[in-house]
Amino acid sequence: MKKMVMTKKEQIETLKEYTDAFLFGIQGLSVNTTNPISLEEVKKIVIEYPNKEFFISLNKNMHNEDLPLLRKTLKELNELPVCGILFYDVAVVRIKKEEKLSLPLIWAAEHLTTNFNTIQFFKEYKVCGTLLSSDITLREILEIRKNTEGTLIVPIFGYQSMMVSRRHLLKNYYKAFDINPSKEKMYIEKEGKKYPIFDTKEGTFVYSSDILNGNAEYETLEKAKIDYVLFDSTLIEEKIFLNIMKERKENNEQKIEKIIKENLPNVDNGFLYQETIYKVKK
C-alpha cells in the first residue's frame, strides 16, 4: 500500500522520503486544495522528482466557461508522466475520450464515491481508480475493495471537506456588514468547535473541525489491498505533519499516536466507525 500526500509544492523536498506519491490541484480547475499550482509548475515538478508519483486533482464542478481551460490542461497533462487525474465532473471523462488521451483517470467525486457498483460502472469508461468518500465506514471501504477492481485511494489523515459552494460566502458577509478583515484564515464556530472556512476564486470551502485520524486502521487497509492512503497536510503545522509521516514510514503506531496526542487536540475517526442515518425515527 502506498502513501499519497497533499501538501504545498515547497514541501516536496522535505516529505519525499516519507511518501510515494503527491497530489496537487491545478489553479482554476480544482477545489479543496488550498495550494493549487500552475501547469508550468507541474511540468517542473515531474522532471525534478522522477522517482515520485504525481497525481493531479481537477475536481472542480465545471461550468461551460471552464471547458476550454480543462481541455487544454488535459491535453498538456497527457504529455507528462502523471499517475492519475482525479476528477469530479464527468466532462473530464468525455474530453479524454474525445481527444483520445491516455491519462489515467480517478473518480474523485467526494461524497458520491460510496458504493462498489458505481465504481465498477466508471471502470467501463476506462476510469482506473477511485478516491473513496470520507463519509463511509471502514466496513463499507472493505466491502468496496472486495467487490471492485481498480485503484482505491482512502483518505486517512487530515481535515475533510464538508462543503463547496460557488458563492463567495465570506466576501458577501463582509460586504453586507461593510467590514475589511485582515486575516485570510477564518473559522466558523458552533458549540465550541471551529470549522475552517476559505473563500477563494473558485468559491467557498468549509472543512471539518476535527482532523480525521485513521492511522489505527493502516494495517487493516494494507491487508485489504487498498492501493493508496491519502494524508492531507492542509492547515496542519508542517513540522507536526512531517513527524507523523516519518513515524508512518516506520509503521510506528505508538509514536504516531503520541505526536497526535501531544500536538493535535482536535482529532477523531471521522465516519470510519459511525454510520450516518437519514430517516429520523418518528
Next chain:
Amino acid sequence: MKKPELLAPAGDLDRLKIALLYGADAVYIGGMAFGLRANATNFTLEEIKEGLSFAHERKKKVYVTVNIVLHNKEIEPLKEYLKSLKEIGIDAIIASDPTVIVMAKQLELEVHLSTQQSTLNYESALFFKELGVSRIVLGREVTKEDIRLIKQKTGIEIECFIHGAMCTSYSGRCVLSNYFTKRDSNRGGCSQICRWDFELWDDEKNWTAKKEFTFCSKDLSMLTYIDEMIEIGVDSLKIEGRMRSSYYIATVVGIYRKAIDLYEKKEKESFYTKEKKILDACANRESVCQFFNGRYDHTCSYYNGRVEVSNQDFLGIVLDYDEKTKYVTIEQRNYFKKGDFVEFFGPNKTYSYVLNDFFDTDGNKKEVARHPREIIKFQVDFPLSKDDMMRKKIDKENNL
C-alpha cells in the same frame, strides 16, 4: 414557442392532487425509500398507483425520485424497487447515481438526471445523454447563458428550478448535516445546517463582526424571468418543495401556471406586481433570481437575520359547494372572523369577499372560527369547487 412543462412537488397524495388541479403538468414525488426527502410523508406503492391514475386521467405525469447517493447495502433492494415502479407504470424516475440510471434503463424506465449530479456544462450533459437519460435537471448555479449553450449543444430536455429553497452548496457536495447531526444529506437526511447561525473568527480569536455568520441563501423566484426561460428552450420549470403545504403548492403552482400561459401577453406587468406579493407572503422568506443573471452576491443571502414567522394567511379549504343553496363548506386552517377581507382562489379563479355571517355544522351562527379544522358554512355568490382555498386578502387597499 413550445410551452414548457410546469413541474410541481408533492409530499403526499392530497398535495399531488392539489398540484395537478391547480395547473401543474406533472408532479415529482418520493417513495418510501431511495429519495432525498427521507423524512417527508412520501408515497407507498399503492399511493403512487393512485396518484398516477389521477394524473393520467388528466393527461398529466408523475415522476418518482430515486435520487440518493447509494451505499453498498442499498444496491440489492434497489432493483426490486425499480421493478415495482416499472410495473406501476410511472412516467419517469429522477436519479443521480449512475447505478440507479443503468438499472432503470435495463428495465426500460425513463430517467431524468437529478440536480444532485450538479450538471453545469454541456460535456457532462452529453455524457449523461449518451448514458440514456432523457432529461437533465441542471445544477442551480447555471446562468442564462449556460442553459442556452447546454440546450444548443446537446438537444436534451432541460429542467430548471424556478421557485423555492436553494442549497448554498453545489448539490451533492455538502455534508454539513453529516458532520453536525450525523444525518446524511446525500441520502435524504439533510438537517439544513446551512440555516444555522455561526460565529466567525479569525485565527487570533477576533470576532469579525457582531453579527452571526450564516450560509443561508434566500429562496429562488424566477417569476419575472419565465418568458426568458421559455425563449432559451427550458423544457420543464420545476418548483421546489416536497415538504411544503397544500396552500403553498396551490399558490405557487397557480401563479406560475398563469405566468406560463401569459407568455408574450401584455397583461404581464400588472400580473407580476400582484402575484409577486402573494408569492412572497406565502413562503415567509425573501426570494431573488439567484444565479440566472450571473449574480450571486450578498443580496442573495440572509445576513441581517431573518424572521420566519409562520404566516396565517391560509384560512381554509373548500370541502363542498352547493350550487343550489350557494352554501360553501370550509375546513378552517387558521383563525378568521366576521368582517375579514378574504380571497377565494382556485384553478383559474379568484374572488374577493368580505366575510359575513357564518355557521357551524349545526347551523349555529358564529363570529369567529378559531378551532383547527372546524367546519364552517356560509353563502357566497360565486361558484366554488372542492379544493379551492380561502386566504387573507394580501393588499386590501390596492385590491391585490
